[in-house]
Amino acid sequence: xxxxxxxxxxxxxxxxxxxxxxxxxxxxxxxxxxxLDELTRGGLPAGRPTLVCGGPGCGKTLLAMTxxxxxxxxxxxxxxxxxxxxxxxxxxxxxxxxxxxxADLQRRKLLATDYVRIDxxxxxxxxxxxxxxxxxxxxxxxxxxxxxxxxxxxIDALFAGIPNExxxxxxxxxxxxxxxxxxxxxxxxxxxxxGSLTRHGIEEYVSDCVILLDHRIIDDxxxxxxxxxxxxxxxxxxxxxxxxxDDQGITVVxxxxxxxxHPASDExxxxxxxxxxSMLGRGGYFRGSSIMLSGGPGTGxxxxxxxxxxxxxxxxxRCLYFAFEESPSxxxxxxxxxxxxxxxxxDQGLLRVQSSRPSLGGLELHLALMLKALRDFxxxxxxxxxxxxxxxxxxHYQTASMAVRLADYLKSKTITALYLSLQDQxxxxxxxxxxxxxxxxxxxxxxxxxxxxxxxxxxxxRGMEHSSAVRRMFITDTGVRLTDLAPGPAQAEKSGx
Amino acid sequence: MTxxxxxxxxxxxxxHTEKSxxxxxxxxxxxxxxxxxxxxxxxxxxxxxxxxxxGDQIIALPTLVRRLPEPIKKILGDLSxxxxxLVGLDVRRQT
Numbered sequence: 231x232x233x234x235x236x237x238x239x240x241x242x243x244x245x246x247x248x249x250x251x252x253x254x255x256x257x258x259x260x261x262x263x264x265x266l267d268e269l270t271r272g273g274l275p276a277g278r279p280t281l282v283c284g285g286p287g288c289g290k291t292l293l294a295m296t297x298x299x300x301x302x303x304x305x306x307x308x309x310x311x312x313x314x315x316x317x318x319x320x321x322x323x324x325x326x327x328x329x330x331x332x333a334d335l336q337r338r339k340l341l342a343t344d345y346v347r348i349d350x351x352x353x354x355x356x357x358x359x360x361x362x363x364x365x366x367x368x369x370x371x372x373x374x375x376x377x378x379x380x381x382x383x384x385i386d387a388l389f390a391g392i393p394n395e396x397x398x399x400x401x402x403x404x405x406x407x408x409x410x411x412x413x414x415x416x417x418x419x420x421x422x423x424x425g426s427l428t429r430h431g432i433e434e435y436v437s438d439c440v441i442l443l444d445h446r447i448i449d450d451x452x453x454x455x456x457x458x459x460x461x462x463x464x465x466x467x468x469x470x471x472x473x474x475x476d477d478q479g480i481t482v483v484x485x486x487x488x489x490x491x492h493p494a495s496d497e498x499x500x501x502x503x504x505x506x507x508s509m510l511g512r513g514g515y516f517r518g519s520s521i522m523l524s525g526g527p528g529t530g531x532x533x534x535x536x537x538x539x540x541x542x543x544x545x546x547x548r549c550l551y552f553a554f555e556e557s558p559s560x561x562x563x564x565x566x567x568x569x570x571x572x573x574x575x576x577d578q579g580l581l582r583v584q585s586s587r588p589s590l591g592g593l594e595l596h597l598a599l600m601l602k603a604l605r606d607f608x609x610x611x612x613x614x615x616x617x618x619x620x621x622x623x624x625x626h627y628q629t630a631s632m633a634v635r636l637a638d639y640l641k642s643k644t645i646t647a648l649y650l651s652l653q654d655q656x657x658x659x660x661x662x663x664x665x666x667x668x669x670x671x672x673x674x675x676x677x678x679x680x681x682x683x684x685x686x687x688x689x690x691x692r693g694m695e696h697s698s699a700v701r702r703m704f705i706t707d708t709g710v711r712l713t714d715l716a717p718g719p720a721q722a723e724k725s726g727x
Numbered sequence: 728m729t730x731x732x733x734x735x736x737x738x739x740x741x742x743h744t745e746k747s748x749x750x751x752x753x754x755x756x757x758x759x760x761x762x763x764x765x766x767x768x769x770x771x772x773x774x775x776x777x778x779x780x781x782g783d784q785i786i787a788l789p790t791l792v793r794r795l796p797e798p799i800k801k802i803l804g805d806l807s808x809x810x811x812x813l814v815g816l817d818v819r820r821q822t
Binding site: 344345346347348349352353354355356357358359360361362363364366367369370391392393 | 741753773777778781784785786787788790799800801802803804805806807811812815
């Protein structure tokens with residue numbers, strides 16, 4: 231792609247974004263769930279009901295609870311939790327591991343709760359009735375705390391508990407109108423049905439927003455996915471997005487933070503190769519920047535990355551190394567032969583090498599797992615060896631889009647990221663993310679009549695007066711050495727020692 | 728059934744709607760005719776005391792709660808089907 235092409239594409243995407251902003255006038259309430267607010271462009275519809283459906287254990291309740299607690303804690307929007315399934319005490323225990331303190335929120339009048347237990351065994355019908363008492367209970371609880379958000383979890387209990395389905399249906403319609411009239415932002419959860427979104431066709435009553443959660447096993451790997459099935463009046467991502475549930479709650483991939491206002495650090499971190507540091511002009515990479523290191527097979531990309539990991543850990547910081555083609559022990563052994571001993575850092579817990587087959591479970595899931603590792607380990611530096619391996623599990627376009635999201639996320643966390651890219655020849659390949667990189671270093675093999683040698687040069691280094699020289703690169707048993715082109719290999723090997 | 732058996736009944740309604748009034752009248756008549764001297768009725772209007780709905784797990788209205796004799800039973804509706812009310816209250820055993 232040439233410059234003009236790139237510029238045209240960029241301006242087109244800016245226009246598209248501008249248009250979306252105009253269309254998205256719909257008031258929204260953020261859920262506080264990373265990724266979900268981004269793919270819905272702001273959250274769930276304000277003052278309207280949203281249906282969240284899925285099978286047992288898919289994370290419906292957790293999604294709903296996050297929405298509720300986030301509103302109460304971060305947006306001064308008190309909430310009402312109506313639980314049809316679990317006692318409030320049990321729910322309180324279940325969400326405590328996420329740092330949600332329901333009892334405290336109740337004390338502070340930020341949360342009202344009502345456990346509605348319907349036991350069909352003790353019910354007898356003897357004439358006309360309606361569910362007015364449910365409305366009275368809701369209305370009372372909403373009033374007590376001034377609730378702005380409501381969760382009804384799960385609505386199916388009404389069908390199971392009330393003998394007359396016709397009454398349940400007409401009252402549900404009335405309930406949704408009632409919630410809308412009071413402009414309550416509501417999440418209603420419902421069980422997934424066979425061949426339909428919900429077992430009882432609840433989707434028929436909710437026209438504003440429907441979210442489907444799914445939990446299945448792919449390649450022996452538990453995989454959770456989320457899809458926004460319907461969102462009236464707004465544009466939204468329509469793919470299935472993997473999501474994670476861990477001790478920090480729900481994270482939906484993508485984490486696209488299209489904002490460019492990342493804090494730009496003036497601090498540099500050493501690349502671990504002193505000659506490279508001086509080539510870069512500022513003594514290393516900028517902290518929190520994205521560096522791409524590309525080159526053909528066997529050009530020594532991994533060795534340069536290992537230097538970086540070694541130096542990061544040497545200064546007492548944590549480094550996360552994604553090895554997509556080698557196991558941790560293979561990596562450690564290979565690098566020992568280049569004089570870099572990574573094992574002590576692994577033992578000390580400063581270096582974590584995560585090996586996984588990129589084909590496993592697809593690209594989005596892979597991104598999800600990488601994000602989880604990043605959150606668990608919270609490193610200051612990360613290596614992807616090589617990022618191009620991910621192309622195997624997606625198209626070029628998908629991989630590039632994922633890389634952009636990943637780079638965005640890392641920048642927002644000021645994590646220095648080194649992306650290795652397998653490239654046989656210079657110049658952009660089908661999978662081109664060089665434009666989002668701050669620094670781009672290229673290594674290539676040069677074949678002369680008598681020998682094969684490596685050449686390294688810096689294509690770009692944003693914000694730095696970098697060297698434009700092409701250097702000769704050697705991998706010695708004490709690591710990588712860079713020299714001017716003039717001296718022969720024999721001399722350089724010596725000077726390297 | 729022992730001689731001392733007593734029907735402790737609580738009827739939940741919402742305001743003075745036609746349905747509420749019908750339920751109250753039906754209940755009083757049935758009790759007079761079938762449980763003379765062996766019952767007590769408390770009528771709770773949830774419009775006035777909404778906080779009382781959660782205690783007995785009331786969601787439908789009108790609901791008649793048979794608190795005694797145990798086990799607790801809930802009879803939904805305006806109590807116009809007298810036979811079903813009697814069965815629900817265990818005044819007349821289902822055959």
